[in-house]
Amino acid sequence: MIDLKLSEEQIMLRDSVRDYVERDVAPKIDEYDKAQKSLYPEVLPKMGELGILGVCIPEKYGGAGFDYISLALVCEELERVDTSLRVIMSVHTALSSCTLWRWASRDQKEKYLAPQAQGKKIGAFGLTEPGCGSDVANIQTRAVREGDEYVLNGTKQWISLADVADSFLIFARVGKEKGVKGIASFIVDKECPGLTTTSFHNKLGVRAGDTGEVSLQNVRIPAEKLLGKETEGFKIAMTALDNGRYTVAAGALGSIRASLEASIKYSHERKAFGQEIGKFQLIQEHLAYMQAGYDQSQLLVYKAGWLKNQGIDNTRETGMAKWQATNYASDAANRAIQIHGAMGFSGDFPLERYWRNARANTILEGTNEIQKLIQGSFILGYRRKPDLRCSLPSYKPGE
Template sequence: MIDFSLTEEHQMLRDSVRDFAEREVGPIISEYDKRQKSVYPQVLPKMGELGILGVCIPEKLEGSGLDYLALAIVSEELERMDTSLRVIMSVHTALSSLSLYQWGTTEQQEKYLIPQAKGKKIGAFGLTEPNTGSDVANLKTKAVVEGDEFVLNGAKQWISLVEVADNFLIFAKLGKEKGYRGIAAFIVEKEFSGVSTTSFHDKLGIRTGDTGEIILQDVRVPKENLLGQEGEGFKIAMSALDNGRFTVAAGACGLIKASIDASVEYCHERKAFGQEIGKFELIQEHLAYMQAGYDQSQLLVYKCAWMKNQGLKNTRETAIAKWQATNHASDAANRAIQIHGANGYSGDFPVERYWRNARANTILEGTNEIQKLIQGSFLLGYRKPTSLRCTLPAYEHES
């Protein structure tokens, strides 16, 4: 029997994250968005106190020991307020911390993962470059061995949490192997000499988050900061994206919910032709599509959460959840603007922010075209369930 009920623990988590988002972020988000001011310095310490920066990290590594459904719930509730909040779950938790958990040595976990799980340090993920996004195997950042160190040179672009992060997972070419086989992953501290960062301005959306560039100039990285083995970088990046995309999909559910909530409220308030606009069937049709998008997306996300909790491979399922949920979120935000009429086009209502934010989610963590290619290549047998993508370790619940 399939059980869709949330445990008491999951419900309490949902309520506490929702309460945090509404109380701490709700009153400021619109103004911060208009001013393009990062919300991270303000919210990260509070999220650390709440224990949500270590979701899915076992208690023995000072995480909260919660499962992947909990990660979905947190992502949904955060993005219900603003996408920049969910980005923290995707980047710090899913892409960085879970990679350190899955691939890190005991020493790396002690040094980097434990402080991240407690929220004392923030992790980020540096894969994309100025000339290479989807075509990961073609990245240009280089690592060479010099004595007991690696020396890294290159540039990373569109890196989330770039200003607040303490550690970056940097992917670079190492050794003679060509293409994806030549990629290695490195833990690079922002404080390492030769690392510099800048944050972009005037992005279409996610304006309360910081996204920017990392320049690596003769950065000396100790040998013990190689994550996994030489040549395993591509596998590490793809396994990280299996987790990151999951949070993007879950967050998209939150954006759909926010679009529905704002629209329902407006439908009752706004009158035309002598009645609430909610009485018009064409308006109800918009709401029906939004609700269908929410239900479909959440089902896909919850299925992935179940698979992840079992330690089952979930690359294809996560990819379809990310593609579908982010498309539904864009559609829902677009419909919410339509329901709001001209007011939806103004900065006085949140729905235009939802629409701008939703737009990024069909691009980041692998564009939706790439998610479609993943479906096609699995169906055609070009991508074997055993090839490249690794299996996530079974979730360890200790309590």
């Protein structure tokens, strides 16, 4: 049975993350966002120190040993201040470290997972390419086996943490097999000759985050950097996205809360027609919709988290949580702007930043159109549930 009561440890974790971001990050986030300056060099060391970066990774791999609900709590607190903070958890922790936890060999775990879980090294995820995002089976980056090495060539685009990561999970076509069976996954160190990164500017949102391109030109890596088997890259990518989407959904809860909290404050402060605008029922309707979005999304996120804790396949439930929570977050930011009137349109208030950031989440880690297709394929029985049955290690304390 799903138990929604948080443990004392979870409450302490949530409160420590909230204290840190409210005290150290919130006062300067607008400045970073407006200057389009990456927060990451500043926040990553402290996040590592707090144990946030390996929050759901077992202690034996250097993590903090919390469960997936705890991961959601951290994401919510981070995104309440800014989406760029939560992106770190999605990319480094969920897409990279959780994937290593599930798929890496013992040696790979020792070399990559343990330092990542402690925040000493940063991992990123390179799937999207200039020619394809949703259509993963069509990636063009190639890996050719030459003796004890693979040689990689291609370009990965829209890669979060491109400029700050120490290593990347790179998905590439290998061998002659077409479609999803011909995709493999590799761990590629940033310092490999032939690997270069560049950072994008002028994004609509996530402006305090680092998003860029990873170019691979004749990058030679030892064969032991292959993650899983040569034919398992697509499956690895999908299991990674099951975790990444969960963190996006959980982060959206923080985004809704930020919009709601600002709107409650303004509804009490702002006067019109001789009374605070909160007294108007049409303002209350906006607030009621925002609260409904939060409550419904929270249940979906916790349900997905509960399934993850049991090690039960959760692709459909996670997709539902991601689709609904990110739509509600966009809607909440939109309503918050409306409640603030012209001030909501102003760069002096954070609402326009919330709205710009919320737009990213309906696109990244699988667009919301793709999330709807996932629902349809399960509803109609086109997907067989057992395919990804063991997509996640179940959470057992101390494991």
